[in-house]
Amino acid sequence: MPNIELNEQEQIRRNSREELKKLGINPYPADEYRENASIQGILAEFSPDRKNFQDVSIAGRIMSRRIMGSASFVELQDATGRIQLYVRREDISTDENATLYNTVFKKLLDIGDIIGVKGFVFTTQMGEVTVHVKEFTLLSKSLKPLPIVKEKDGKVYDAFTDPEMRYRQRYVDLVVNPQVRDVFVKRTHLVNSMREFLNQRGYLEVETPVLQPLYGGAAARPFKTHHNTLDQTLYLRIANELYLKRLIVGGYDGVYEFSKDFRNEGMDRFHNPEFTQVELYVAYRDYAWMMNLVEEMIEKVALDLHGTTQVKVGDRIIDFKRPWKRYTMYEAIREYTRIDISNMDEARLIETANKLGVPVDPTMGKGKIIDQIFGEKCEPNLVQPTFIMDYPIEMSPLAKKHRSKEGLVERFEAICNGKELCNAFSELNDPIDQRERFEQQLILGKRGDEEAMVLDEDFLRALEYGMPPTAGLGIGIDRLSMIMTNQGSIQDVLFFPQMRPEKKAVTDEPATYTALGIQEAWIPVLQKMGFLQVSMLKELNPNKLHQDLCGFNKKNKMELKNPSQEEVKEWITKIG
RNA sequence: CGGCUCGUAGCUCAGCUGGUAGAGCACGUGACUCUUAAUCAUGGGGUCGUGGGUUCGAUCCCCACCGAGCCGACCA
Numbered sequence: 001m002p003n004i005e006l007n008e009q010e011q012i013r014r015n016s017r018e019e020l021k022k023l024g025i026n027p028y029p030a031d032e033y034r035e036n037a038s039i040q041g042i043l044a045e046f047s048p049d050r051k052n053f054q055d056v057s058i059a060g061r062i063m064s065r066r067i068m069g070s071a072s073f074v075e076l077q078d079a080t081g082r083i084q085l086y087v088r089r090e091d092i093s094t095d096e097n098a099t100l101y102n103t104v105f106k107k108l109l110d111i112g113d114i115i116g117v118k119g120f121v122f123t124t125q126m127g128e129v130t131v132h133v134k135e136f137t138l139l140s141k142s143l144k145p146l147p148i149v150k151e152k153d154g155k156v157y158d159a160f161t162d163p164e165m166r167y168r169q170r171y172v173d174l175v176v177n178p179q180v181r182d183v184f185v186k187r188t189h190l191v192n193s194m195r196e197f198l199n200q201r202g203y204l205e206v207e208t209p210v211l212q213p214l215y216g217g218a219a220a221r222p223f224k225t226h227h228n229t230l231d232q233t234l235y236l237r238i239a240n241e242l243y244l245k246r247l248i249v250g251g252y253d254g255v256y257e258f259s260k261d262f263r264n265e266g267m268d269r270f271h272n273p274e275f276t277q278v279e280l281y282v283a284y285r286d287y288a289w290m291m292n293l294v295e296e297m298i299e300k301v302a303l304d305l306h307g308t309t310q311v312k313v314g315d316r317i318i319d320f321k322r323p324w325k326r327y328t329m330y331e332a333i334r335e336y337t338r339i340d341i342s343n344m345d346e347a348r349l350i351e352t353a354n355k356l357g358v359p360v361d362p363t364m365g366k367g368k369i370i371d372q373i374f375g376e377k378c379e380p381n382l383v384q385p386t387f388i389m390d391y392p393i394e395m396s397p398l399a400k401k402h403r404s405k406e407g408l409v410e411r412f413e414a415i416c417n418g419k420e421l422c423n424a425f426s427e428l429n430d431p432i433d434q435r436e437r438f439e440q441q442l443i444l445g446k447r448g449d450e451e452a453m454v455l456d457e458d459f460l461r462a463l464e465y466g467m468p469p470t471a472g473l474g475i476g477i478d479r480l481s482m483i484m485t486n487q488g489s490i491q492d493v494l495f496f497p498q499m500r501p502e503k504k505a506v507t508d509e510p511a512t513y514t515a516l517g518i519q520e521a522w523i524p525v526l527q528k529m530g531f532l533q534v535s536m537l538k539e540l541n542p543n544k545l546h547q548d549l550c551g552f553n554k555k556n557k558m559e560l561k562n563p564s565q566e567e568v569k570e571w572i573t574k575i576g
Numbered sequence: 577c578g579g580c581u582c583g584u585a586g587c588u589c590a591g592c593u594g595g596u597a598g599a600g601c602a603c604g605u606g607a608c609u610c611u612u613a614a615u616c617a618u619g620g621g622g623u624c625g626u627g628g629g630u631u632c633g634a635u636c637c638c639c640a641c642c643g644a645g646c647c648g649a650c651c652a
Contacts, residue, residue, distance in 0.1 A: 009602075071611080110603090111602080148588085155613090157588080157613055158588040162588090162644085164645080165644095219651090420652065476652090503626095
């Protein structure tokens with residue numbers, strides 16, 4: 001009996017699975033399948049003169065089939081690439097009916113199935129390197145049809161592009177879009193490259209809590225959860241800064257962590273609720289020193305990934321070659337607005353903002369206004385990597401006051417392609433100053449700023465024991481990956497970006513149907529016809545419903561026993 | 577949160593000043609031993625996102641909702 005929940009193609013594949021079992025072929029064998037070559041390796045190294053790869057064993061997914069009677073061509077895809085297979089009836093089938101070729105290969109295998117093949121490599125008349133198959137093994141039967149993407153002369157036809165499906169079913173995206181797999185490989189290389197850089201300098205990679213009784217280290221709204229045994233509220237970390245600095249207090253002179261952080265805020269092309277950041281803290285260093293490290297590290301990343309410091313992003317080339325441009329925030333504003341705001345008081349700043357068309361509101365302090373002007377007028381213009389130094393103190397409660405400039409802190413960001421690439425400062429290690437800064441944040445919090453930091457007594461206690469002068473750094477890995485892989489959206493550098501859940505239509509329990517005297521076998525039929533809840537049958541014409549049911553039964557070859565007209569009538573009266 | 581756009585077959589898309597739908601690929605059947613977006617013949621496949629409204633009649637017009645994308649707001 002057909003399963004009407006399935007579409008035709010899914011049904012056919014399930015039938016094939018049964019047929020295979022009848023032929024004694026396990027569609028999901030347990031045995032290992034030992035490969036002795038990769039597709040990429042074959043394509044790169046095969047040479048007809050050398051007569052290499054004459055006994056290869058490879059495994060992968062069938063991506064296309066061209067069947068011509070007793071000979072066929074198949075494209076097989078493994079993790080490294082795609083290669084053509086040549087399959088001949090006489091090579092793989094010995095019995096009279098040639099079952100293995102005529103039935104198993106031609107009828108019961110599909111695009112999407114995973115198989116292993118043994119054979120020898122040769123070049124076809126068309127000049128394509130191909131594996132001549134002597135033996136194949138089904139390794140996994142695929143029950144859902146893949147999107148079919150075709151290609152000729154580098155031109156892609158029917159590309160699988162629907163973003164919703166690509167993100168929700170990333171596995172499908174990865175199967176049919178090899179460039180997507182590359183992006184994620186690059187992302188991993190990027191992280192490896194940074195880790196290598198940091199390890200080489202002797203910094204210690206550490207792990208700190210994700211579940212925190214107090215969240216801190218950034219201005220953001222947290223996710224809240226609850227621990228049963230402790231009966232206590234815990235927060236998912238928004239940053240790991242405060243824990244890493246405790247480790248500097250403890251005596252390590254360089255610690256870093258690649259951490260998943262969580263911020264309960266908006267989602268868009270640049271924001272996902274969970275994201276990855278690397279934070280680094282180095283004792284006895286300052287922000288000027290850290291600037292050099294950032295340049296060096298990011299330049300290395302670009303070189304490791306691309307072999308050059310120049311990276312194509314959209315329609316521009318970004319060059320990470322050292323040294324990068326450096327501006328103080330005031331200089332940057334002067335550069336892009338021709339106005340020197342370094343000595344302005346709050347009233348004149350508001351006036352300037354108004355003149356520049358930068359929206360400000362009365363709750364903003366001096367620092368916030370300056371930051372706003374910078375964000376509006378400068379940041380979008382900074383395409384090539386540029387350091388911006390010396391931020392207003394109000395925005396930076398964990399940064400040390402500037403050694404010589406009043407009202408500023410020793411902080412820098414690197415801006416690239418109009419976006420922040422990193423954030424760093426000379427860490428505040430004066431516990432009394434730090435307490436005052438936290439208290440300022442508490443006031444903001446009381447005024448309703450949901451992102452204001454909370455006061456962390458234990459962190460202050462740690463500082464009171466003494467933290468060496470320390471340089472700290474945070475780099476958003478997702479944002480950097482976007483740039484380094486030329487992707488326009490954060491969702492393209494996260495395997496599984498956050499999505500609203502897929503909603504399934506609400507259906508009544510089978511018991512609700514059977515209570516009316518409806519036989520179980522008819523429930524899927526009724527639901528398929530759109531009667532997801534019994535209440536939807538109400539006030540229906542019983543004769544019409546009866547006819548529809550019998551018709552459905554016949555059309556879909558359900559071979560169910562039709563209910564009588566009276567029975568159907570009874571169902572409907574029972575609802576009423 | 578606001579503006580715009582989109583949601584039709586397994587996939588990519590067309591369609592209609594409103595008369596319950598078409599193509600290509602995929603799939604089924606048949607032909608074909610070096611093909612390559614294989615080809616040829618033939619066939620099946622759709623509650624046109626969901627729910628209301630207008631209408632004799634809605635996939636199309638209107639409203640609401642759900643989901644997605646882009647832009648903006650907020651936010652780093």
